[in-house]
Amino acid sequence: xxxxxxxxxxxxxxxxxxxxxxxxxxxxxxxxxxxxxxxxxxxxxxxxxxxxxxxxxxxxxxxxxxxxxxxxxxxxxxxxxxxxxxxxxxxxxxxxxxxxxxxxxxxxxxxxxxxxxxxxxxxxxxxxxxxxxxxxxxxxxxxxxxxxxxxxxxxxxxxxxxxxxxxxxxxxxxxxxxxxxxxxxxxxxxxxxxxxxxxxxxxxxxxxxxxxxxxxxxxxxxxxxxxxxxxxxxxxxxxxxxxxxxxxxxxxxxxxxxxxxxxxxxxxxxxxxxxxxxxxxxxxxxxxxxxxxxxxxxxxxxxxxxx
Ligand code: FE
Ligand code: FE
Numbered sequence: 036x037x038x039x040x041x042x043x044x045x046x047x048x049x050x051x052x053x054x055x056x057x058x059x060x061x062x063x064x065x066x067x068x069x070x071x072x073x074x075x076x077x078x079x080x081x082x083x084x085x086x087x088x089x090x091x092x093x094x095x096x097x098x099x100x101x102x103x104x105x106x107x108x109x110x111x112x113x114x115x116x117x118x119x120x121x122x123x124x125x126x127x128x129x130x131x132x133x134x135x136x137x138x139x140x141x142x143x144x145x146x147x148x149x150x151x152x153x154x155x156x157x158x159x160x161x162x163x164x165x166x167x168x169x170x171x172x173x174x175x176x177x178x179x180x181x182x183x184x185x186x187x188x189x190x191x192x193x194x195x196x197x198x199x200x201x202x203x204x205x206x207x208x209x210x211x212x213x214x215x216x217x218x219x220x221x222x223x224x225x226x227x228x229x230x231x232x233x234x235x236x237x238x239x240x241x242x243x244x245x246x247x248x249x250x251x252x253x254x255x256x257x258x259x260x261x262x263x264x265x266x267x268x269x270x271x272x273x274x275x276x277x278x279x280x281x282x283x284x285x286x287x288x289x290x291x292x293x294x295x296x297x298x299x300x301x302x303x304x305x306x307x308x309x310x311x312x313x314x315x316x317x318x319x320x321x322x323x324x325x326x327x328x329x330x331x332x333x334x335x336x337x338x339x340x341x342x
Contacts, residue, residue: 053247056217056227057258059210064256064311065100065203069093071311075318081284082318087156089318092339094155095195098148099203102141106207109135116216123218125230127208129182129254132229134204139174142200143167166196182231182254194341202254202338205229209255217257224267226252227259232335233267233299235312236290240304248301251312253338266292267299268334277301278329280322286310287319291331298326299334313339 075082076089111119111126119126149155150163177197180188209228217227225232233250237258240246249258250267261267264275267290274293279285286307291298300319302310317337326333 053244053260054214055219055260056214057244057249058212058214058217058228059206059256061210062100062103062206063210064206065096065103068311068314069096069100071309071314072096072318074309075314080318081287081321085318085320089314091155091159092317094152095145095149095199095339098145098152099199099206101148102144103203103207103210106137106141106204108137108204108208108211110208110211111216119216120218123220125220125226125228126212126216126218127205127228127255128230129201129205130230132208134178134201136171138178138200138204139171141203142174142196145199145203146196162192163196166193169193191341195339198338198341202256205255209252209257223259223261223270224250226250226255226257228252228257229255231255233312234335234337235300235302235316236261236267237302237310237312238263238304240308253313253335266290266295266297268292268297269295271295278322278326280319280325283319283322287315287322289322289326289331291326291329296331297334298331313337 072089072093074080076086077083082089116126118124146163146167150160174197177190177193178201181194181198181201212228220227229252231252231254234253236248236250238246238248248261248263250261251258265272266275269292271292271294276291277288278291279288284307286303288301289298290301300316300322302312302315304310317339323333
């Protein structure tokens with residue numbers, strides 16, 4: 036049985052021992068994600084029906100891990116950090132940060148690595164060749180549209196590639212911050228490092244974070260604490276319900292809110308130590324269909340899924 040704490044109890048604990056923020060460790064999130072994508076694509080796993088897509092994404096994420104390990108981005112200076120602290124703003128805010136052309140260099144590296152992989156479909160290889168000749172100004176415009184959520188300006192065919200490049204850059208940035216320079220925000224539903232929306236949440240079981248729930252940033256992979264049985268969209272604590280697929284894995288549920296009718300998935304390491312927010316969210320599309328039929332809307336998209 037999962038260990039249940041009352042919200043008040045959790046908050047008082049949160050003041051003391053547990054980490055408020057869990058920053059990514061180097062390329063760690065990408066390594067865990069790639070491994071999990073391959074597991075979820077296997078026969079008998081929840082993602083087997085879309086296994087080919089998950090395996091292609093595993094190749095992309097493996098390339099992200101390799102690229103992230105080599106990159107050295109410019110970090111916020113003392114003035115920028117001071118401003119973020121004073122105004123309780125994310126120090127590497129996705130929309131405000133003067134991103135370096137480096138993110139496009141990373142993108143070119145990703146495209147080359149993925150196109151060179153043995154186990155990808157010819158169609159994907161062809162698209163990647165085209166992506167490498169796109170003009171820089173156009174890519175910058177696409178990055179702006181993606182990071183500010185202007186869906187009408189996003190070119191869907193190229194979006195997964197641009198997003199993968201931006202993720203690689205932002206994970207590299209976030210992994211070089213320390214918890215002290217990431218202030219708590221006024222809005223608990225946004226990533227305190229980069230200000231993006233969470234993709235899903237995970238109840239962790241490691242010694243430091245035992246039984247506590249963390250939201251996982253879809254861009255920079257930073258995780259931040261949110262009390263359990265709380266809507267990750269409107270922070271309401273009443274009318275929260277949990278949904279799962281009959282006969283499906285116990286480690287994943289959808290947490291819905293009767294106040295705003297938004298849901299996000301929540302993963303339980305107690306049930307499956309290998310859960311990874313981006314991979315498990317992507318592989319559990321049947322749960323999204325169930326939630327859509329029940330009249331709920333997703334809180335935010337999955338960075339590896341574009342239609
Ligand atoms: Fe973030
Ligand atoms: Fe809500």
